Amino acid sequence: MNRKLPKYNKLKGTSDKRLNRSAVKLALSICIFLMASLMKLLFPDFVSSVKTDVLGVLNANVDYEKAVSVISDGVSGNKGVKETAGDFVACLMGMDDDVVAVGNMDDGQDSEKDKDETPQEEKKDDEEKKEDDTTYQEKKESLVSAFKESQSDYSSYELPADTTYEMPDLNIVYMAPAEAAVSSQFGYRDHPVDGEVKFHYGLDLACELETDVLAFADGEVISVNDSTSYGLNVVISHSNGITTRYAHCSEILVSVGDTVKMGDVIAKSGDTGNATGPCLHFEIRVQDVYVxxxxxLSLV
Amino acid sequence: MILMKKKNLIFKPGFFLLLAVMVFFLDYDAIFATVISVAVHEIGHLTAMEFFHIKMKNIAFSCSGMNIGYDGKYTPYLQEIAVAFSGPAANMFLSLLALIIFKKAEDESFIILLAISTAVGIFNLLPVKYLDGGKILHCILSLFFGPRFADAFLIIISKIFIVLILFSGLYLFYMSGYNFTLLLSAVWLLYVVNR
Known part of the structure; x- marks a missing residue:
């Protein structure tokens, strides 16, 4: 059977219509071809940029975790529907450089949370309980207001999701993770490495290499990993939904599952990951909200 | 020379769309190499047809490239084998030529010509139903076992090879990150063979 017989021979009566349609299709495709050739000749740069974009999509290093985080952001209400959809598609196409996704922060994830500010809904952690000790309350209030004052330069920026300037009560016994001074505060800062305004999700304590890093409080080691931003880091889970992370270490001395007591040496400080110099990057999360x-530490 | 009446030249829209995509996504070297390779391939077929005085029925340009049709009913199997083989053979000659010119001229674009011409040649030699290789296999089998057996056997062999090409295409796509051409060919073959 000769498959190459023109289609318009198959049906009589409508042959004219079909002839027209095939002629139109042919003419259209010739036009498209001519246009493509013209563009190639006249705008070669544009053509090659389209090419790299398309091939880039195909070649995508798709960050699936990020894509899922985007979805959970959308579901939890941190992102609008349109933004979620757009960011999700961008992640799948490998164009997720501008996408910020907090999602459900697993302790094994990479992003050091030094992200660009984005207009996101404020999520305050209102967990303050009633206290009999008013001096404690007063201390807290002064600490919080002093800190907010220090962040006033950045008052135009909204807080990222899962962060708060408030001071929820920890209700656990704790101590400082290292004998060191604060070299970089929590909150917005001009980022020391790349100069942009970014949110610092923890505290940097200046300490020489190989300083002992101590467990903040009793707990269980839930994560030990190495990432480009945090470097070698360990996460400990304490009671009351509190977790702490100790990053930029040179050595981790515990393993996942170990029970630790407050003050146990869990690591040696270093400058691994995205650190300007030797320091301990220390984070506290209460119910997954960075505080x-x-x-x-100032109350210790 | 071969008769070329106007009504025997068939252009399908897919052909121009294919050309448009090629123009957009390939460098001039690659476009040139592809066009030349396909043209040489068909000229190979035509030369053999002329040699055996086989009359050409039509030339079709479609999304699967250029295709020369002839009436195979009265052509001896051996002649059909020769005609089918002369396409890839012409590609091999072209590749050889490209290699020689490259050695002399040290021009990188001839490597591309070499590569594409060889690829066209080898691809067409695969024993899959609508490719030259499939035609050759069909003719050989028909000579020994008759056309009905040849049809059945060819279908089975075609499907096996399509699966192999499919996996090669997937591997190529995975390794290169973007080269889906082999994959696309496999999918297209799958569609055509199952029609």
Missing amino acids: NPEYY
Whole structure:
């Protein structure tokens, strides 16, 4: 059977219509071809940029975790529907450089949370309980207001999701993770490495290499990993939904599952990951919301 | 020379769309190499047809490239084998030529010509139903076992090879990150063979 017989021979009566349609299709495709040739000749740069974009999509290093985080952001209400959809597609196409996704922060994830500010809904952690000790309350209030004052330069920026300037009560016994001074505060800062305004999700304590890093409080080691931003880091889970992370270490001395007591040496400080110099990057999260560790360390 | 009446030249829209995509996404070297390779391939077929005085029925330009049709009913199997083989053979000659010119001229674009011409040649030699290789296999089998057996056997062999090409295409796509041409060919073959 000769498959190459023109289609318009198959049906009589409508042959004219079909002839027209095939002629139109042919003419259209010739036009498209001529246009493509013209563009190639006249605008070669544009053509090659389209090519790299398309091939880039195909070649995508798709960050699936990020894509899922985007979805959970959308579901939890941190992102609008349109933004979620757009960011999700961008992630799948490998064009997720501008996408910020907090999602459900697993302790094994990479992003050091030094992200660009984005207009996101404020999510305050209102977990303050009633206290009999008014001096404690007063101390807290002064700490918080002093800190907010120090962040006033950045008052035009909204807080990222899962962060708060408030000081929820930890209700656990704790101590400082290292004998060191604060070299970089929590909150917005001009980022030391690349100069942009970014949110610092923890506290940097200046310490020489190989300083002992101590467990903040009793707990269990839930994560030990190495990432480009945090470097070698360990996460400990304490009671009351509190977790702490100790990053930029040179050595981790515990393993996942180990039970630690407050003050146990869990690591040696270093400058691994995205650190300007030797320091300990210390984060505290209460119910997965980042709080300012300096509040608590200043009371020790 | 071969008769070329106007009504025997068939252009399908897919052909121009294919050309448009090629123009957009390939460098001039690659476009040139592809066009030349396909043209040489068909000229190979035509030369053999002329040699055996086989009359050409039509030339079709479609999204699967250029295709020369002839009436195979009265052509001896051996002649059909020769005609089918002369396409890839012409490609091999072209590749050889490209290699020689490259050695002399040290021009990189001839490597591309070499590569594409060889690829066209080898691809067409695969024993899959609508490719030259499939035609050759069909003729050989028909000579020994008759056309009905040849048809059935060819279908099975075609499907096996399509699966192999499919996996090669997937591997190529995975390794290169973007080269889906082999994959596309496999999918297209799958569609055509199952029609």
